Amino acid sequence: MSIEFFLDGRAVTAEAGQTIMDVARANGIEIPGLCGEKRISKTTSCFVCVVKDKKTGKFLPSCSAIPAPGQEIEVTTGEVLEMRRTALNLLLSEHNGDCEAPCTLACPAHAAVEEYVRAAGNGDFEKALKIIKERIPMPITVGRVCPRFCEKQCRRNIDGEPVAINEFKRLAADRCYDTYMEDLPELSGKKAAVIGAGPAGLAAAYYLRLNGVQSTVFDQMPAAGGMTRYGIPEYRLPKNLLDKEIAHFSKMGIEFSFGKKLGENIQLDELKAAYDAVIIAIGCWQASGMRCEGEELALPGIDYLRNVIENGCTAPNPGKVLVVGGGNTAMDCLRTSVRLGSKEVYCIYRRTEAEMPAEKIEIHEAKEEGVNFRFLTAPVKLEKRNGKLVLTCQKMTLGEPDASGRRKPVPEAGSDFEIEADTVIAAIGQKTCAPEGVPVDRYGCLAVGEDGVTAGNGIYGAGDCVSGAATVVEALASGRRAALAVIRDLFGTPIPEDNPINVTRGKWQSMTKDEIVVLRNDLADYPREKLSFIPLEERKNTFKEVCSTMSAEQLASEVKRCIECSCSDKEECKLRKFAGEAGCKTDAYSGMRQKASYDVRHPEIIQDRGKCIKCGVCVKICKEVVNKSLLSLQKRGFDSCIGTAFDQGLPESCRDCGECIKACPTGALDWRKKR
Numbered sequence: 001m002s003i004e005f006f007l008d009g010r011a012v013t014a015e016a017g018q019t020i021m022d023v024a025r026a027n028g029i030e031i032p033g034l035c036g037e038k039r040i041s042k043t044t045s046c047f048v049c050v051v052k053d054k055k056t057g058k059f060l061p062s063c064s065a066i067p068a069p070g071q072e073i074e075v076t077t078g079e080v081l082e083m084r085r086t087a088l089n090l091l092l093s094e095h096n097g098d099c100e101a102p103c104t105l106a107c108p109a110h111a112a113v114e115e116y117v118r119a120a121g122n123g124d125f126e127k128a129l130k131i132i133k134e135r136i137p138m139p140i141t142v143g144r145v146c147p148r149f150c151e152k153q154c155r156r157n158i159d160g161e162p163v164a165i166n167e168f169k170r171l172a173a174d175r176c177y178d179t180y181m182e183d184l185p186e187l188s189g190k191k192a193a194v195i196g197a198g199p200a201g202l203a204a205a206y207y208l209r210l211n212g213v214q215s216t217v218f219d220q221m222p223a224a225g226g227m228t229r230y231g232i233p234e235y236r237l238p239k240n241l242l243d244k245e246i247a248h249f250s251k252m253g254i255e256f257s258f259g260k261k262l263g264e265n266i267q268l269d270e271l272k273a274a275y276d277a278v279i280i281a282i283g284c285w286q287a288s289g290m291r292c293e294g295e296e297l298a299l300p301g302i303d304y305l306r307n308v309i310e311n312g313c314t315a316p317n318p319g320k321v322l323v324v325g326g327g328n329t330a331m332d333c334l335r336t337s338v339r340l341g342s343k344e345v346y347c348i349y350r351r352t353e354a355e356m357p358a359e360k361i362e363i364h365e366a367k368e369e370g371v372n373f374r375f376l377t378a379p380v381k382l383e384k385r386n387g388k389l390v391l392t393c394q395k396m397t398l399g400e401p402d403a404s405g406r407r408k409p410v411p412e413a414g415s416d417f418e419i420e421a422d423t424v425i426a427a428i429g430q431k432t433c434a435p436e437g438v439p440v441d442r443y444g445c446l447a448v449g450e451d452g453v454t455a456g457n458g459i460y461g462a463g464d465c466v467s468g469a470a471t472v473v474e475a476l477a478s479g480r481r482a483a484l485a486v487i488r489d490l491f492g493t494p495i496p497e498d499n500p501i502n503v504t505r506g507k508w509q510s511m512t513k514d515e516i517v518v519l520r521n522d523l524a525d526y527p528r529e530k531l532s533f534i535p536l537e538e539r540k541n542t543f544k545e546v547c548s549t550m551s552a553e554q555l556a557s558e559v560k561r562c563i564e565c566s567c568s569d570k571e572e573c574k575l576r577k578f579a580g581e582a583g584c585k586t587d588a589y590s591g592m593r594q595k596a597s598y599d600v601r602h603p604e605i606i607q608d609r610g611k612c613i614k615c616g617v618c619v620k621i622c623k624e625v626v627n628k629s630l631l632s633l634q635k636r637g638f639d640s641c642i643g644t645a646f647d648q649g650l651p652e653s654c655r656d657c658g659e660c661i662k663a664c665p666t667g668a669l670d671w672r673k674k675r
Helices: 020-026 078-094 102-106 113-121 125-133 139-145 155-159 165-176 199-210 239-251 268-274 301-310 328-339 360-368 472-491 536-541 552-561 574-581 617-625 652-656 659-663
Strands: 003-007 010-014 050-053 059-061 072-074 191-195 214-219 255-258 277-280 321-324 345-348 372-374 377-385 388-401 407-411 417-421 423-426 454-456 459-461 605-608 631-634 641-644 669-671
Touching: 003 020, 010 020, 050 078, 078 574, 102 113, 113 125, 113 165, 113 552, 125 139, 125 165, 139 165, 139 239, 139 472, 165 552, 191 199, 191 268, 199 214, 199 239, 199 472, 239 255, 268 277, 277 472, 301 328, 301 423, 321 328, 321 388, 321 417, 328 345, 328 360, 328 423, 328 536, 345 377, 345 417, 388 423, 459 472, 617 631, 617 659, 659 669
Parallel strands: 003 072, 191 214, 191 277, 214 255, 277 459, 321 345, 321 423, 345 372
Antiparallel strands: 003 010, 050 059, 050 072, 377 388, 388 407, 388 417, 454 459, 605 669, 631 641
């Protein structure tokens, strides 16, 4: 016998025994639910499927409520949606797990780090490269120059050194780049102009092509690459490898036009008239000064490096060199000077080594090559005397933290001293030099909207000219965002976002070794594999690449050190899916979370109690469907959990069943299937 009732004012029919959720879904109305399972008796524990009886004002769990004739049910009103959001936020408030691994969360491009590490470690380099290029379209370059944001957050830091994540990217690219090609869609007829052939511009063109938009990349220089070509020395990034990487963009059909500078021989209005969109990715090509008297006598760091690169790694011996600055550009200038024959090379930096923004590996290698560091030293005046440059400096002490979060250097009275040199290089920073007509903000960067890329009127921005000088991987991420914004505006296609819900157990710096959840039974405890460097004297006297790529055998060993922190169920987790759709926040409610507690005694099944929402579905599946009673709700209150009798663990026979795993909405029970 059927009845008629109303869902959001729409008349619908229910057959005998159908719940409100059944009828809603039959009529194309999706109601989220975590504990509903047709094969078991009703649980109604999560309350995520809540609806409202308009007449009585009562909220009902739609997975179990049977409709009544003429009943008026509200399904999608603001009040109902807020009630569901509250239920989901409460579940998230004590959910303790990792949706994504800390390495992926740390990567500016949000590359699927754990996935490509696993693929490459298992010898499937083509699969690894495909995963990498979903977010990093210049893996040869990034595999050599990335500051390794991922490795800094790797939880193996807590008991030694991080997994050599970057080396997996580098080897996958080195092995497969010659034969790899993306599946390219047909061109839509839309065209975009990209101004700047650096990493941001190349990434923008790459993702435009993957979405069917033809692009032409304009650049002021005679070859593509931007600062990866003209700012990164040969010993870090061999230009023949960069050439191979950039040639791939041409193979994809991306066009290049060199010797074109915005505001000089190409104009923004002309490009806007000829193309459907214009992406400005002109970078930061203007060096910052030393902010002291006589600074014009110093060579700008980026100009110094570009001159050496453009001349095929040849230049006169610069003599005694002083480099003012503490970033990676400063390290490049220092180490380049060593290779040009300088026997005295000094780094002048106004803070201590701990505050230096340069990568630790760059500082370490500079020291190995003989660079001298003068910390807590700031320039005051630069002048020329008797054919020599004389830099007057003063000693500094560290005071209170400034806007950067680092302790501000304060001059010591009467501490001035002089250093004589043949060459002084200013490597303080870089800024954008935007031509007239390009909208800029108060810092001189391209002015964009809240999405970080849209400038309006068909103009978009990407890379360093938006953010200020940053890293290659950050520029690639920015280029992708700009391209997707163009696709959104040209075709009305929403920008595909990463799932906004990312529960994390935290960074390794705030954890003890005992708090690290290890779901693998074969985790290796041996040290990190070592890179193979060319001899030190060869490093100091040539521009050869300083180290070789790790071998496949090394990475097969290294992959065993990966904890594999991300959730094995992250792609199917219903809690993550529904919470993301509802706009929930992992910190909407504060308080103590469940402690990490897990059981990996079974060879094929994991039980991660921190992810359990105590819906009870697994208990009922085991009892009512499998006719076993292996699982039960144990303890009371906040400490309640799902477990086995006398904590004996799941029996071996569970390997042939897995019904509880199929029904678990959060991955608290799952196969140990990652590898």
